[in-house]
Amino acid sequence: MSRERPPLSGSPTLETAQPSGKLGDWLFAGIAWGCGIIVLLLILGIIAVMALGGSHALQVFGPGFLVHAVWNPVVNHYGAAAPVFGTLVTSFIGLLVAVPLAFGVAFFLTEMAPDWLSNPIGTAVELLAAVPSIIFGMWGFFVIVPVMAQDVQPALIDSIGHAPIIGRLFSGAPFGTGLLTGGLILAVMITPFIAAVMRDVFNSMPAVLKESAYGLGSTRWEVMRKVVLPWSRVAVSGGIMLGLGRALGETMAITFVIGNSNRIGASLFSPGNTIASLIALEFPESPAGSLKLSALLALGLILMVISFITLACSRLLLRELRV
C-alpha cells in the first residue's frame, strides 16, 4: 500500500527549503545569542561607564573618598561616607521592620487563611509591590511624615529618648523626616517582595513534612518554627537579600522623606542622605566634566557594587527555587 503511494508532491520543495532553513537557523540562532549577549553587555557597560566616570574623583580623593563625610561643592571636596552610611542605615531599618512583617504575611497566607481569603489578600500584597516608588514618596511625605513629627517621634523621645545608650538614637528634634522615616517607608516597599518569595518557598515545601508534624500533634506555630523554617531557611534568606537589594537602590521614595543632609548623626531622627537620593538631587547641578559629577559617578559605582554583591548572594541562595 505504502509502496504504491506516489512520492509526496511537497518533497521537492522540502529539499529546496532545506538550505534556506539552515540559513534561517544560523541567522536566528545568531540573533538569539546576540540578544543574550546584549543583556550581558548592558550590565558590563553600566559598571564600566560608572568606573570610567568616577575614576577622576577616586584618583583625586583616593581611599579617603570612602571615609570622608564631606560634600562641599564650594571647595570641591567630596566624600562618600555620609550617603553610604545613610544607605546602609535606612536599608537596615527597612529590613528590621520588613522581615517580621513579610514573615507574618507569608505565614498568614500559606498556613492560616482559607483560600477565599488568601487569594484576594495575596493579590493586594502583590499590588502593593507594583505601586510606583514615587507614589510611596508622596504618601510618605504627606501622610507619614506629619504622623512621625506629631505623634511617633515625640513619644519615642519621651519614652526611650532618656535611656542611657540607645537614647542617643531617639533624640533630637522631631522633624518627621530623617533616617527612621526613610527606613519605615522602605520597609513598606520591600515587604511585598520578601513576602512573595517566602510565600512561594513555604508553598513549595512537600506537604508530607508538614502533615507528619501536624499528625504528631504540633500546633501551627510549632510546624512553622520547627519544620517549615528550618527546611526553607536558605531560600528565605535569599528573599531577604532580594528585599535588601531593592532597598539599597531605592531613589524616589527616599528622596521625599530622608531630609537631605550630608551629615552622619547619631540620632535616627536626624536628616540624612542615601547614595541614590544624593545622586537624584545633586546631579542636575553637576556640569559635565566637573569633579562633582565624577564624585557622583563614583558614588554610583559604590552603589552598583553593594547591590551587585547583595543581589548575587540572593540569586545564589534562591538558585534552586528560581523565584
Add this chain to the structure above:
Amino acid sequence: MSATVTQAASTRRVATDAGRARRRRLANLSATLLCAVATAIVLAALISILATLVSRGIGGLHLSTFTRMTSPPGSGGGLLNPIVGSIIQTLLAVLFGAPVGLLAGVFLAEFGTGSWVADVVRFVSDMLLSAPSILVGLFVYLILVGPVGHFSGFAGAMSLAILVIPIVVRTTEDMLRLVPTSMREAASALGAPRWKVVMLICVRAARRGIATGILLAVARVSGETAPLLFTSLGNLSWSVDLRAPMASLPVTIYQYAGSAYDDWVQLAWTAALLITAGVLIINIIARIGLGGRDST
C-alpha cells in the same frame, strides 16, 4: 501507700502536661494573632496609599486636566503633555526592549541550555531586574545625553527599554520552559527548521504568558521616575520631538509635589492618581492573564 505515691506523681505529670499544653496553645495563639496583625498592617498601608491618592487626586480630575498643557502656577494648567510624553516613551521602550528581551529569553530557553554563557546571562538579567534604576539613568545619560549635549525623549525611552528587557527575559524563559518538549520534537520531525519550531510553535504556544510579561513591563516602567530625571528631563511645554527633552507623568509629579503652589501640588496628586490607577489596572489584567501567578 505506693499506690498513692504513683497517683500523686501521675497527677503532677498531668498538671505539668496541662501547663505545657496551655503554653503551646498560648504560643500558637499569639503567633497567629501577630501574623494576622502583620497582614493587617501591610493591607492598611495599601489602603492608606489608595485612599490618600483618591481623596487628594480626584479634586483635580477635570476634563481640562487632559486637554491643557502644564503651565505656570495659577493659570489653570493640565497634564496633557506629561500624559502624551509618558505614553510615547513607554511605547518606545517596549518597542525596543521587548524584542531584545524576547529573543534573549528564547536564547536562554532554547539555545543556551547547558552552556555557561546562558547561566551568566540569566544571572545578570536577574540582577538587572532588581538593580537600582537610577544607575540605569546615569548610564544612559553618559552614553546618549552627555556626548550629544542635550536631554532627549529618545534617551528617556532607551533608559526605560533597559528596564523592560530583564522583565521580558524572565517571563519569556519561564513560559517557554512550560512548553512540552514533545511539541518541539513533533515539529522537528515534520522537517521544520529550528527557527520555525521556536518562533511558530514554542513562542506561539507561550504567547499568552509572554504578552503578560510585556504588560507587566509596561506597568513597571510607566511609573519609573529615577531613570527619566537625567535622560528626558521633563518639559513644561508641548513637545513630541524625540530629540528634545520630553515631559512625563512621574517627573512632573516629582517637580510639582515639592513646589509651593497649591494648584501644582493638586496636579501632582491627580497625576499620581492617574499613574497608580493605570499601573494597578494593567497589573490586574496581567495577573488574570497569567492565572494569578506572580513573576516579579
